[in-house]
Amino acid sequence: MEELTKILNQLDAGDSTDANQLLPLLYDELRQLAAAKLKHERPDHTLQATALVHEAWLRVGGEDHEKKYKWNSRGHFFGAAAEAMRRILIDHAKERQAEKRGGNHNRIELETWNHPAASQPEKLLDLDEALTKLSDLSPVKAELVKLRFFAGLTINEAAQALEISTASAERYWAYARAWLHVEIK
């Protein structure tokens, strides 16, 4: 957590910190957060995977997170979080495909995380492949999709994180969405 905060502060200050360092930290952070949640919540309670990302953000930022961080680090944060969540979900989907049944701990945990796509591993893997293709064509559209789909940002938030206008984000989204759906059909 401290490490995360430090990197975000450095990013804000414009230090030459590598934003990629965020990724492994966030990956762990998200998993820990989910595990802690599962322990304390009622068993029938389901966690929204993407809500976790936001929760992580709140924890990093504390009470006044909105004021504390500029969009610069916020964008990095959610970008990294979306990527972390993507990896968690994809790993999970691959595991599920590898062994259709089995009491793997990670698997149980993830199902309880309840990302809307967690129950459809095949589709998720197809989507990921298509996203890689889209990323070659237009990295910003792929990034937009990741922010929306894996981190659960709204168009507005995603636009801010990517530093583009909302109108552009909406157009990008419309095209990317149709493009990806055609691709994985």
Place this chain on the structure above:
Amino acid sequence: MNSEESIFLSALNLSAHERQAYVRQACAGDPVLFDRIQELLDEHDNASGILDLAETQGLRLTQNTLLEGHEIGPYRLVNRLGEGGFGVVFEAEQLQPVHRRVALKIIKPGMDSNAVVTRFEAERQALAIMDHPNIARVFDGGAIDDGRRPYFVMELVNGVPITEYCDNHAMPIHGRLELFITVCRAVHHAHQKGVIHRDIKPNNVLVGEQDGLPNVKVIDFGIAKALDQRRTPQGLSTVVGAMIGTPQYMSPEQAGMSELDVDTRSDVYSLAVLFYELLTGTTPVRTEALKDASYQQVQRIVSRQVANRPSQRLQESSAKQMTLAEKRNTSFERLVKQVRGDLDWITMKGLEMDRDRRYDSANELANDLQRFLASQPVLAGPPSLTYRLGKFASRNRNRLVLSAAVVLLVAAVAIGLLNNQRHVRAARKKENSRISRLLDEANAALVSAAEDMTSDKLWTTVSLLSSQIQASVATGRNDSQTAEQALNFLDRYKKANQDRDFTLAMENLLLTKSTEPDIESWQFMEQEFCEILGKRGYALKNLSFHDVERQLKQDRKPLKVTDALELWLSTRIKISDAGGMPISQQEIHGWTEAMCVADPNPMRAAIRRTIFGTVDPDREFLSAAVSQDELFAACARKLSWLAVAYEIVGNADQASEIRSFALSQHANDLVLNFEYATLLMEQEKADEAIRYYMRCTALRPNAAGTWRSLARAYATNGELPAACETLNKALDLEPESAALYVDLAEWQLALGRLTDACRSAEAAISKDPHLLQALPIVGRARMLQSDYRQALVAFEKYRGTDHGNADDSVGRWIKECRQQIASSENE
């Protein structure tokens, strides 16, 4: 921006019909691009892609964090109570106009909150007049965040979910019942005020304590409707966790698409699920079964899967038996015993897929449970009660007819006393209008009764009306036109009655004999068919298929007769296959074609030809014929034959599909249920078969065959006490049936009820001295009672027969008996 993207985006801004023209023009000369754009646009309009999952979810729960101390209207958030799929709940303090503590439920963003608020306002009136100590009141509703997040203000309830409460307090079954009855009454109150809950589940039925006593509160009335997930722009939400209605508790019709179709009986279903959980600790559809399921799968599971009876489910939960029993403050054996029977039936009646078969109201469910608590017979069955009701109807049929006759007699006498011509005329006029009304009613009743030949209820009505009409005709005081109408009716009634007798006779025959595998039974059945058809004017022994074909064309109900002929022909073929009187392929062909001429419907003809093997089994041929016919219009029997036909052409999936369809369309068809159950038995699914045999016993409580089959299914499923109990019902109906006694004796022997077993076996022999299977049962029972002499008598008698001779174990037993006798004599 490449041109593909720009054309696509420009097209999006156009209306649907402008789009087409624009894309055509923009892609002029490039058909590949044109197709590509079309494809993209199609996907754009399709809202069911994987990326849409993210949007249907209200994912950003914590985005606008609500914290203790915040004020929302006149409410100040005090304490965060919990969080669920819908949003967060806070304990809040209301300052104006009264100072009180309330619960504030704030819905996650992502729904059309205007609509939510509008729907809530519409429901508000109804919610306001609900006043019940066991219903948490809903005070207020509104929206925060510029109207983006709806919230509801409710009575603050201190309590835990009912299931948890009962488990924590190790509450015995009776206590659970009492609590649950309170829940039913509360829900019923709401229903009477026109409010359906739509989301009854343990989390919405909280139990707290007041003066040391449990206090039930049903919360969230009206919320599910206001949230009305189904009308969100994205359509159905795709993930279980994101659904508002919780699928385990959802009625099949709720899981279906038509939200409009939900009524109070959907709540009855959810109540039954809750009750099931209180009894067994699990929901009928297990939570695990839904975990990985897509929405479509969930829908399928919820609307098709028939759950085990609670007592059955208890026995399955092998690992947790001790805990389950402990939490119900009893031993496991007693728990199963308590649940088996009435509580099973009550639960299953609440869980009927077809809501017409459920309890009509939550109150009825509660009343039945109350009856159970008071040790009175329950409505839901065991089927014996339906049986008693059937008896009641038949008892009263005579009484109704009789009392009607008495009234008419009195009227006639009274009228006879009046000499005045004027009075006579007036009386005639009155009688005329009375009889016309009667005739209208009777005609209508006859029409519906003719639709359902086997319904006792409908036919009782018709026969009552017709006897009144008959009596009226006998007075001779009707004008000629009315009299003619009346005679017409009576004629039609007579014919319809013959049809009914015909149908009933056929069904009874099927039920009693069709599961008997031996050739004698088939021969008996063939004779019976001949007799039944003979009564109908078809003397099969003297007629060729050409004659029958001609005669069929004149018949007023050729379909009924072809039905019977089909069955008759099948038995003939069975007999021939089993080595009895042979039937030639030409004969089969001739009869089949005769039926196809009389009933040329292409689907039915194709089924017939496939089943009787007069065409080569061919999927294409069958499917082609089927597509020509509306399956929905097909009667139950034909659907079942169609399933058989599909099995013959090797398409088992299609066959089972057709069977489920048939059962969903004709849930009340006796033979269909019976056949299905019998099929399940063949597939060694006795447990499922029980359910369908149960339906049969409810549909036709006075046919011994259904009871016997149910009993056998119980026995196969290892439920011998239930088997014996059920078989006794069959014996009530057919006390002279030796075969029934043999079954009973066998099961009693297996249960160790030796005296009973002996008595039953001896009864079998006294009814039918040729029934030798009963002898070794007597022998075994005597042996186990250490009465070796009697045992020896029975075994030796048995060994003297062909059966006994072939049975090796008999020799062993005889030897053992002799040894025992010898050693006792030595002492």
